[in-house]
Amino acid sequence: MISTNEPMATSFSRHTKSQDDSISIEDSALTLATEKSRTARRALAFIVAGIAITSAGHYLTPPEYRLWHAIFQRLYYLPVVYAAIAFGSTGGIVAGIVAGLLYIPHILTTWSHEHDYAMGQYAEIFMFLAVGGVTGVLSDRERRQRKELQATAQQLSRVYRELQNTFEQVRRADRLSAIGQLAASLAHEIRNPLASIDGAAEVMEAAQQPEEVRAETMSIVRNECSRLNRLLTSLLDFARPRKPEWREVDVQKVIDSVTELVKHSAGKGIQFERRTGDQLPTLRGDEEQIAQVMLNLTINAAQAMPDGGKITLTAVEKNNGILIQVRDEGAGILPEHMEKIFDPFFTTKDTGTGLGLSVVHQIVTQLGGTISVASNEERGMTFSLFFPPSTGDAA
Ligand SMILES: Nc1ncnc2c1ncn2[C@@H]1O[C@H](COP(=O)(O)OP(=O)(O)OP(=O)(O)O)[C@@H](O)[C@H]1O
Numbered sequence: 001m002i003s004t005n006e007p008m009a010t011s012f013s014r015h016t017k018s019q020d021d022s023i024s025i026e027d028s029a030l031t032l033a034t035e036k037s038r039t040a041r042r043a044l045a046f047i048v049a050g051i052a053i054t055s056a057g058h059y060l061t062p063p064e065y066r067l068w069h070a071i072f073q074r075l076y077y078l079p080v081v082y083a084a085i086a087f088g089s090t091g092g093i094v095a096g097i098v099a100g101l102l103y104i105p106h107i108l109t110t111w112s113h114e115h116d117y118a119m120g121q122y123a124e125i126f127m128f129l130a131v132g133g134v135t136g137v138l139s140d141r142e143r144r145q146r147k148e149l150q151a152t153a154q155q156l157s158r159v160y161r162e163l164q165n166t167f168e169q170v171r172r173a174d175r176l177s178a179i180g181q182l183a184a185s186l187a188h189e190i191r192n193p194l195a196s197i198d199g200a201a202e203v204m205e206a207a208q209q210p211e212e213v214r215a216e217t218m219s220i221v222r223n224e225c226s227r228l229n230r231l232l233t234s235l236l237d238f239a240r241p242r243k244p245e246w247r248e249v250d251v252q253k254v255i256d257s258v259t260e261l262v263k264h265s266a267g268k269g270i271q272f273e274r275r276t277g278d279q280l281p282t283l284r285g286d287e288e289q290i291a292q293v294m295l296n297l298t299i300n301a302a303q304a305m306p307d308g309g310k311i312t313l314t315a316v317e318k319n320n321g322i323l324i325q326v327r328d329e330g331a332g333i334l335p336e337h338m339e340k341i342f343d344p345f346f347t348t349k350d351t352g353t354g355l356g357l358s359v360v361h362q363i364v365t366q367l368g369g370t371i372s373v374a375s376n377e378e379r380g381m382t383f384s385l386f387f388p389p390s391t392g393d394a395a
Pocket residue numbers: 234296300301304328330331332333337341342346347348349351352353354355356357358381
């Protein structure tokens with residue numbers, strides 16, 4: 001019962017929503033039409049009042065005030081031009097004709113004895129029509145262009161919306177395929193240690209194993225468990241990165257603490273060098289996350305030098321931002337591996353999860369920075385992180 005009711009409720013609510021949408025579109029169209037007709041009425045009132053007042057000025061002013069008549073005569077242009085702007089060429093010409101029709105009786109009654117002056121006034125009426133017509137044509141053209149622009153803008157916004165939809169679909173498809181790949185690699189990563197643990201269990205099951213074999217088997221089980229544990233921790237970091245807590249980061253302090261940490265686990269033959277500029281710009285970011293990035297890079301550097309060497313950690317100012325580098329003297333990365341090193345689960349190590357650099361990439365990008373890697377001239381690799389000056393929660 002419930003399952004049959006639910007879709008109905010959904011479709012009903014969807015229907016109501018689309019009805020609401022169309023009502024609101026109709027409402028806004030109606031408001032626009034009302035607003036337009038109100039503006040047109042106001043313009044018409046101004047034109048009628050302008051022509052009426054100017055004509056009244058002519059009829060009520062005695063002929064000896066010639067200057068006033070000359071002024072009134074030119075005042076007709078105001079309503080005529082306004083009519084042309086508001087209603088186009090038809091509006092301009094009609095206003096010109098109305099002004100002329102109201103003006104002609106005044107010329108006939110008052111100025112017919114002054115032939116030249118009267119002719120000048122008739123010519124002025126012709127000018128009303130010409131000015132009204134030309135202004136109207138120009139205003140028509142401007143209106144047409146505005147309409148075309150509006151249509152183009154609407155078309156562009158429609159195309160933009162369609163593009164956005166397509167982009168969303170592509171992103172969704174991308175995410176799904178990434179999840180599929182992730183699941184496949186994860187299954188592979190988990191199956192290997194499980195097989196080892198299974199084998200170890202079999203060995204333990206066999207009765208009367210010498211003490212060394214038992215110890216060795218137990219250490220395999222422990223190693224595999226800790227590998228699985230690390231895999232899951234990195235996977236969680238990668239899959240559910242927490243939001244950065246934006247604060248000022250003391251890069252030198254981060255470098256020192258990372259060096260201290262790695263020193264203990266790295267072999268004796270590894271030396272560390274810190275090179276930091278005197279006046280480093282402030283780096284805004286998440287200190288813990290930046291420490292994790294540095295740790296992953298430094299551990300990789302140490303692991304790349306099983307026979308020892310030097311790891312150099314640098315932090316300097318560059319283009320008002322901060323450039324942080326981790327340089328090693330290890331075996332380097334094969335050219336065919338370069339493209340894959342940031343891929344989740346790509347590893348060339350027996351016990352690696354292949355998530356270290358993926359996490360690094362994710363964190364650096366989330367903090368608004370960039371990461372790049374290059375082979376050193378002599379030997380080893382240099383990983384470079386750049387955080388631009390604007391990096392921060394606002395970014
Ligand atoms: N400094 C480096 N020198 C040489 N190879 C490197 C260096 N850093 C990374 N790599 C290569 O990139 C691969 C991926 O590194 P990443 O940190 O993602 O995983 P991992 O180190 O193999 O495993 P995990 O970080 O889980 O221990 C490594 O297996 C290694 O082949």
